[in-house]
Amino acid sequence: MHLRSAGVLRVLYRTLWEGDLNVYVKVHTNSPFLVCMDLLLSQTEVIDPNYLWIGPDGQNLKGQSYVNLTETGKLMLLDFKEDMSGSYTCTLSYKVFQSDMKAEQERYKSYKFMVYAYREPDYTYRISVHFSTKECSLAANEQFFEELKKILNNLISYLTCQIIEPSFKCYSVKRPKHGLVDELFVVFQVNPFAPGWEVICHQVSTDCEDVTNSRVQKAQWLIEEFFNRQQHILQHEFKNLPAIHYIEHSFHVTRLDSCRPGFGKNDVTHNDCANCCVACDPGSYSPNNKLICLPCTSIRIKHYGAQSC
Incomplete structure (x- = not known):
């Protein structure tokens, strides 16, 4: 499933569908809110929710200057740049009680969003x-x-x-x-x-x-x-x-x-943003204004949007 950031689309929930949710954010704009909860769960009562957002570099996103993280687990990425692309994962923990209030369970759910920077060609x-x-x-x-x-x-x-x-x-x-x-x-x-x-x-x-x-x-x-x-x-x-x-x-x-250097088109990988110039994946680069990202075989590029190998 693929979603492209637009002004009318401000909140994105994960659904029960287990495939990757790809989100495309235009460079130098804010992402829509990514919600640490699926749509079904959002329609029920959630007790003592706690949200842990982890960015592509494995760091906790709480307190980072480039995010807007609300107390209800919504994450907005601010002034999005190509090197911010990658996997954003949230773990939601919450409590479930038996009807007699004597038994308490801690439950956990994880949600993953693949977020990519893009430009118009x-x-x-x-x-x-x-x-x-x-x-x-x-x-x-x-x-x-x-x-x-x-x-x-x-x-x-x-x-x-x-x-x-x-x-x-x-x-x-x-x-x-x-x-x-x-x-x-x-x-x-x-x-x-x-x-x-x-x-x-x-x-x-x-x-x-x-x-x-x-x-x-x-x-x-x-x-x-x-x-x-x-x-x-x-x-x-x-x-x-x-x-x-x-x-x-x-x-x-x-x-x-x-496409600008560091970006390219890929109609297969990014078929819902087929006309977009998307930040080159790790392991690839684009040094010029061509349309494709080239594989880098001499070194291992670990970040998105590389302009050289």
């Missing part, structure tokens, strides 16, 4: 567009491509976004009801990590995640609008088409996800 956008050209051997093709990169970078620079991995190739294309034409196939990515992005981000947000994705979405919209305007300009401002010009409706965009 960062977005980049891969964009492809086509331009008609007089011929593939035209020297102006390279010059046009270089100028196009400058224009697009200038367009989105105020968002601290940038064009990365730009490339183009020229092909002869036979389209329906037309003869052969030479076309430039241009591909590039819109990236939110231009120099200075961290300074801009941290002026607005501690974590930067939402700000980063908002910036790159705006950059993608600006570029899409730029190409949408090209056809209007060609139709209304040119009597004769330029040697190299945009092909209408050739704009295509694909969103590409990436």
Whole structure:
């Protein structure tokens, strides 16, 4: 069973189901309350309850600065970070009396929560567009491509976004009801990590995640609008088409996800948070902005969210 922390989900009970209860907490937020009691028991009278919460490092959580632990056994983890991920176990002890009050029993129940830090993925956008050209051997093709990169970078620079991995190739294309034409196939990515992005981000947000994705979405919209305007300009401002010009409706965009270092996606292990970037498990690491955590074979990594091996 898997549960993802959200604003409307504030209290989590264990049920009688014995599988692991996975809880996903977004970094730098507070977890929902984890309750040291199952739902069935919570609906009965519990006498002299006592709660012992143990964290992933084996330490008693009572009195720790990063927890909110109530007298009724509810645990909230504050400002959750990747290295706080792991198994949180609570042991509940309580008394049971016979009806004549002469016999007293001490009973114990244990509850386990697997708590993982996660981030939303960062977005980049891969964009492809086509331009008609007089011929593939035209020297102006390279010059046009270089100028196009400058224009697009200038367009989105105020968002601290940038064009990365730009490339183009020229092909002869036979389209329906037309003869052969030479076309430039241009591909590039819109990236939110231009120099200075961290300074801009941290002026607005501690974590930067939402700000980063908002910036790159705006950059993608600006570029899409730029190409949408090209056809209007060609139709209304040119009597004769330029040697190299945009092909209408050739704009295509694909969103590409990436995870911050120390995080990765695993649709099998974390299938209820499949789109989340979850802190790498002990024994694995992620040194870059790729989507997967890599196994570490040289040393034994014992903590979550490792960025190096």
